[in-house]
Amino acid sequence: MRAIVIEQFGVLPTVQDVAEPEVAAGGVVLKVEATGLCRSDWHGWQGHDSDIVLPHVPGHELAGTIVAVGDGVSGWEIGDRVTTPFICACGECEQCQEGNQQVCPNQLQPGFNYWGSFAEYVALPFAQVNLVRLPEEMSFDTAAGLGCRFATSFRAVHQVGKVQAGEDVVVFGCGGVGLSAVMIAAALGARVVAVDTNPGALELARKYGAADVVQAGPGAVDEIRALTGGGPRVTMDALGSNEIVQQALTVLRPQGRHLQVGLLPSGVQLDVSRLIGQELQWLGSHGMAAHTYAEMLDLVASGVLRPQDLITRTITLDDVPAALDELTAGTPAGVTVIQPPARRP
Known part of the structure; x- marks a missing residue:
């Protein structure tokens, strides 16, 4: 198969030709129909x-079709359309038994x-434990983003941050991640302010529900x-920056909540x-467990949430090296989805 190799x-x-993966007991192999390019891949x-050992093939937010099913797996068949959280939990440890697969100590x-x-x-x-069946009407491109950025933001904003209608x-x-959080918080009735250095990203944030946007810089806190x-009652660092953390904690009201993603x-x-x-x-x-996807999928099906609107670019495997390098200068506006065509059906 063709793959991106670091x-x-x-x-x-x-892009290199490498051996196809073999199915293991308890696991499956997917034909990748779509996969997202995420800042975590850049990291x-x-x-x-x-954890990364070279040579290495990156990529963690994905959707595809099952092409092989390992021993011990029931309820799943070749041809099923699925996605998965980027955290593949073991299903057996204490955290998994309590329903907290997103912090499974044995995760892969x-x-x-x-x-x-x-x-x-x-x-x-x-x-x-980790497969999520896709609704037939959901495209693979839309589903690919659910495994990391959108699901991560959904859990952070809704399940962890418990954002309420009317909150700033x-x-x-x-x-x-940030645009997903903007869309989700706005859908919950919050008043969202989006902050970024990229005017294009701020334009998208306003499109997806931000009431106000702020150009990042020295005057951002006062604005x-x-x-x-x-x-605000709630702040979220969706990028990962010491400077952002300081600003986010500085602007919070007393008893405010800061979400670190x-x-x-x-x-x-x-x-x-x-x-x-x-x-x-x-x-x-940190991520979201597969068994909690139902509420998010229902909101997507109803049109309250529209993760498909976040996709601004679709590329092929051949375009990935240059797209990955672009992240060195900053995160482009919107979501990039990779469609790696397979040689066999």
Whole structure:
């Protein structure tokens, strides 16, 4: 099969012919119909993830068709249309038994712990716990974004942040995660302020529900305070930046909630005295368990949420190296979906 292969961190990957994955007991193999290009893939390419062993095939948000079913997997057949969380939980540990698969200590992530979906085929472990059946009317392109960015934002905003109608929510960073968060928070009735350096991303944020947009920079904090009457109830770092974290915590009202979704490979400095004195909440959120997808899928089916509107570009495997390199200069507006054509049906 054709796949994107990283041979050195920070050096552009190439499209190569590699062996197709074999199906393992408890797992399945998918024909990849669509897969998203995410900033986390860029972090992996740069060597920020210690789980990655070279050579490596990235890619973790995906949708496809089952082409092989391993021993011990029931209820799934060849030809089924599926997606999966990027966190493939084991299904047996204490966290999984409690329904918290997104923090499973035995989790495996495609594109990080093993070869991922920037390829014509991908293997998925623990299929019984992690597969999500797709509605027939949902396109693979739409479904691909659900496994990481959209589902991550849905859980962060709705299940962890518990955003309520009428609350002011400020989203810092309007890439795929941030724009998803804007759309979801607005659909919940919140008043959303979007912050980014990219005018194009801010234009999309307004299109997807932001009441106001703010150009990131030295004056952003004062502008946010003015727009929110003194500060928001909720802030979210959807990019991953020490500077953003400081601004997000600075503008929060007392007893406000900060959602941290963006990765912080260089660490972060926290004013713990402010967290204590203002009774602020720092809430980490990491993915979403497969068994909680039903509510999100229902909202998509009803048209309340429209993740398909976030897709601004569709590319092929041959375009991936250049698209990955673009992320070095910043996150482009909208969501990029890769369609890797397979040689066999």
